[in-house]
Amino acid sequence: MIRKERNNYIPYIYILLLCFFAVGGLKAQSEAGMPGVEIRQSAVNDQIVSHIIKVTNPSASAFHGFITPALPEGLRNLTGTSRTLTVAPGDSAFVSYKLVMGKNMPAGRKTVSYTLFDERRKRLLSREVHIDIEKRERIFLTADEAPILVTHPEDSIRISVLVNNSGNTEEEVTLVFNVPQLRGAPPFTEIKTTVKAMEQKPVVYAFIPSANLLSAEQFPVHITAMKGKEKTLFGNKTVTVQNAASNRPYIDVNPNVLFSGYGSDDNALTLSYRQYNASSGMWQARGGGYVNLPAGYLQLQGNLYQYSSQSTPMVTNTSLMYKLYENEFTLGNVSEQAELPLYGRGAKALFSDDEKDKTLTVGAIDQNFNLLSREAWFADYYSFYAVGAVGASNYKNGSEVSYVYQRNPYEKAFFHVAGAQWRRGFGDDWNIDLKAHASLSRYEGIPGDKFSGSGELMYRGKLFSELMLNGSAYYSDGYFPGSRKGTLSLSQGLSQKLSQTVYLSGNVSYNKTDPKSYVYDYRYSSENVYGNAHLSLPGVGRWSPSVFYQYRGERSSSYSSYFGSDVGDRPLDMSSNRLGVQLRWNSRDGGHSVYGSLEGGAFGDPLDDAWRQQWKASLDYSYKWLTINSS
Known part of the structure; x- marks a missing residue:
């Protein structure tokens, strides 16, 4: 009986097999x-x-x-x-x-x-x-190597460089700014930034010179550029700072920069006390933090210190900022980059749209760096300014207008300076930047208004596929207020990628400075020609070598003071030729790094036209917070 029931299923099995083969045949046919x-x-x-x-x-x-x-x-x-x-x-x-x-x-x-x-x-x-x-690495460092003129010892010095990434990969860049013989602050400062593919990113380093630098006629600032975690060297530049302040006696207005700090620790407070001898000590408090609000947030950063010999504490690099969406309101120490020095205690407000494309900045600054100074606010040295920009976040296309009103007790004058900037990109490879400033000055005891102005042109571009060009030209009237008065500057640079690991860069510049004043007799003039070439070589293991050549030709009346009355006030010429090699090593984890350089050459003596040899060697080692320098 059971066998009979099983046989009843056989016809159904045949039917299912026929359907399966029929569907499979239709699918194969499709x-x-x-x-x-x-x-x-x-x-x-x-x-x-x-x-x-x-x-x-x-x-x-x-x-x-x-x-x-x-x-x-x-x-x-x-x-x-x-x-x-x-x-x-x-x-x-x-x-x-x-x-x-x-x-x-x-x-x-x-x-x-x-x-x-x-x-x-x-x-x-x-x-x-x-x-x-394929990964294409093309990154270059460019800088305006025209000398930066210092006319007031209280002003901070700003060194501006441009990192040009014309490759197709985002690069992590480390810039090392070295100010030799800078006292009261670290001589080496690292600034890290990220540069996107095909981006040209400006980087600005600001510092306050110590008394020994201000007493010199000029001093250099060295910039070294590295990329990646291995910190591969891809460029270096040297910018000269010239001191054109009058040689009247002055007092170092900020002798204690060592403890003022270049920033603050977020959400942290550091207290310290230092004892120098039996009768001299100093205490310091520095830090910063954020406070979230229902709308926006507050950011506080500060630095407070006092020596035992001082009756008034020093409060520098201290400010309270309220940020609401893209708008910022700052009270305390304020600084702004402009043709006139704008640094001190005051307030500023920045208004911006959501894309940070259109901005308006207004501010008032009392040019006194100590917030607790007993001098009255806006008594003798102060400024008011306004800056409006369209395309502020677009490095290729944009424009800007500015106005600064300043009372300057050193020049015994009231300055009105209006400026305009226009930048434009042509295709993917060329950019041009034009700036113009006009000033109206009114001096105490001198009748009539004085007019002066300045103009500047900068361009960047690419010829062929690997040759990068950059150049600039600047001119200002001898009486133009600011840090670049009486200056004619021409500069032309280029950089060429020779292979995947070999880069060649060079720069030639001409600078002539002849500042004038209605109040003081500067008796200063200089004329300089600079030229340099830098060749980065393929790395060997963890080592990154490079070689360079530098030429400097200088003509200045300031050299006469070193040779006594026999020379008089006539300008003297001096020139030098140097050839050097640089070598950098980094550990695999990036913790240890060694940087060394050796350079030698000859310079022409300004008195007897003889050529004399010059040699210089330096070695720097760093590990996390520890830095050891020797030269």
């Missing part, structure tokens, strides 16, 4: 009639890729449809988007696409897909092909 797509890729040159799409029709009827590409960002199609095609039965057709890789295209693997549609716009199938974009 797939056999489906068109096929094959992609063949070839490179025309470094920037153009050719794709040939082969479409086959295995069916018994003609195929009508079209094919559409999907391209990643940075890849452009030269041959149109959708391409219609007709394929005869059992035949094949070919469609060609030429794709251009943009210069800003980031490195890595990119996917290009092609989708086939029939004449009823039904998606049939899609195929992908990959394009590998």
Whole structure:
């Protein structure tokens, strides 16, 4: 009985098998009639890729449809988007696409897909092909090597450089600013920043010179640029600071910069006490923090110290800022980069749209760096200013207008300075920046208004594929107020990538300075010609070597004071030629680093025209917070 029931299931099993084979046959027949797509890729040159799409029709009827590409960002199609095609039965057709890789295209693997549609716009199938974009590292350091003129000992000095990343990879950059013989502050300062692909990023380093530097006619500031965690050297520059202040006696207005700090510790407070001898000591408190509010937040940073010999505490680099969306309101120590020195206690407000494209900044500054100074606010040395910008966050295209009113007791004058800036990008490779300033000055005891002005041109561009150019020109009237009065400056730089690991850069500049004053007799003039070339060599293990050449030709009346009355006030000439080598080593974890340099050459004696030898060697070691320097 049981066997009979089992035999009743046999017909149903045969029926299921027949259905399965029938469906499988229909599916195979459908797939056999489906068109096929094959992609063949070839490179025309470094920037153009050719794709040939082969479409086959295995069916018994003609195929009508079209094919559409999907391209990643940075890849452009030269041959149109959708391409219609007709394929005869059992035949094949070919469609060609030429794709251009943009210069800003980031490195890595990119996917290009092609989708086939029939004449009823039904998606049939899609195929992908990959394009590998090689990593291109092209990063250069440029700086205006014209001497920076110091006319007031109270002003901070700002060194501005430009990091130009024309490669297709984001770079981590470390800039080391070295001010030899700077007292009261670390001689080496590191500034780290991230530079995106095809970005030109300005970096500004500001410091207050100590008394020994202000007593010198000039002193250098060395800038070294490194990239990546290995800190591979890719450029160095030297900027000269010239002191054109009158030689009347003065007192160092900030002898204790060592303890003022260059910033603050966020959400931290540091208390310290130092004892120098039996009768001299100093206490200090510095720190900072954030306070979140229902709308916006508050940021406080401060530095307070006092010597036992002082009756009034020193409060510097201290401010309270309230930030609401993109707007900022600051009270305390305020600084602003302008043609006139703007640094001291005061207040400023910055208004901005959401994209930080349109900004308006207004401020009032009493040019006294100590917030607790007993001198009355806005008594003798103060400034009011306003700056409006369009395209503030766009380094290529933008414009800016500014106005500064300043009362200057050193010049015994009231200054009105208006300025305009216009920058423009031409394509992907060229940028131009124009600045102009006009001033109206009114001096105490001198009738009439005095007019003066200045103009500046800067450009950056690229010729061919690897040759980068940058240049600048600046002129200001001898009576123009500010730190660059009476200056004519011309500069031209270039940088060339010779291979993946070898870079060549150079700069030539001419500078003439002849400041004038209605109040003081400066009796200062200088004329300088600078030239340098730097060649970075392939690294050997963890070592990064480079060689450089420098030429300096100087003509100045300030040298006469070193040689007595026999020379008089006539200007003297001095020139030098130097050849040097630099070597840097970093440990694998980046904790230890060693930087050494050796340079030698000869200089022309200004009195007897003889050439005398010069040699200099330096070695620096750093590990986290520890730095050891020798020279």
